[in-house]
Amino acid sequence: MSDISLEQEKQQRHAIEAQIAQLFAPEDDGLRQALESAKAAGLPEIQINPIQGKLLQVFAAASHARKILEIGSLAGYSGIWLARALPADGRLITLEIDPKHAEVVRASFARAGVAERAEVRVGNALDQLSTLQTEAPFDLIFIDADKVSYPQYLEWAIKLSRSGSIIIADNCVRGGNVFQPSPEMSEDTAGLVKYNQLTREDPRLTTIVLANDNDYTDGFNVAVVK
Numbered sequence: 001m002s003d004i005s006l007e008q009e010k011q012q013r014h015a016i017e018a019q020i021a022q023l024f025a026p027e028d029d030g031l032r033q034a035l036e037s038a039k040a041a042g043l044p045e046i047q048i049n050p051i052q053g054k055l056l057q058v059f060a061a062a063s064h065a066r067k068i069l070e071i072g073s074l075a076g077y078s079g080i081w082l083a084r085a086l087p088a089d090g091r092l093i094t095l096e097i098d099p100k101h102a103e104v105v106r107a108s109f110a111r112a113g114v115a116e117r118a119e120v121r122v123g124n125a126l127d128q129l130s131t132l133q134t135e136a137p138f139d140l141i142f143i144d145a146d147k148v149s150y151p152q153y154l155e156w157a158i159k160l161s162r163s164g165s166i167i168i169a170d171n172c173v174r175g176g177n178v179f180q181p182s183p184e185m186s187e188d189t190a191g192l193v194k195y196n197q198l199t200r201e202d203p204r205l206t207t208i209v210l211a212n213d214n215d216y217t218d219g220f221n222v223a224v225v226k
């Protein structure tokens, strides 16, 4: 295929995606301001996209979510989508290692009107997860932090779940690299390869990977706890 038709195909994909986002996942001021304050604070622009945000809400509805756990908050963008999927007495706990990020999250949650049901806890997620057992089970768990730790996050996520809980992990496609493991792959890629393998083989889970980001070159691993 010529470069021109590849470019046309890409533009067509983007146009379709923009239409879906506009019709099914429009951003409001709360979400837009979370992105703006992240930018102003110099945070990286590595949050999920609006269609993925809406997809998280769809999964939250499917699992009748009242309690949601997120690992990796950044500026609170995905947290706002998640918190808005909860009933008024629901609870989102989001774990973030960087206190500067957490500060932006708190302000973003307040502006988006979800501060009463959404809380950011600061520290290494691996240290915090063991303290969450009294607050479990969580109906939906969204994993989106350091990729090296994904296999450990999965084990904790299963421990903190119930039958029917949904465990979603971002960045599980990575341009297809995760499906062609090599001895030279980075530690991050190795973590994701292991995560996909564990979710595929674990008899406690039913799992699929969705290429739903970055021109369909990255996306979610979605696992339902049986």
Ligand SMILES: C[S@@+](CC[C@H](N)C(=O)[O-])C[C@H]1O[C@@H](n2cnc3c(N)ncnc32)[C@H](O)[C@@H]1O
Residues within 6 Å of the ligand: 046, 047, 048, 071, 072, 073, 074, 075, 076, 077, 078, 079, 095, 096, 097, 098, 101, 123, 124, 125, 126, 144, 145, 146, 149
């Ligand atoms: C990809 S960003 C999260 C994006 C966010 N979920 C969104 O879509 O809006 C990853 C976040 O995980 C945090 N993080 C990295 N390692 C962590 C760890 N060990 N424990 C907790 N948070 C961590 C980073 O500081 C960063 O803010």
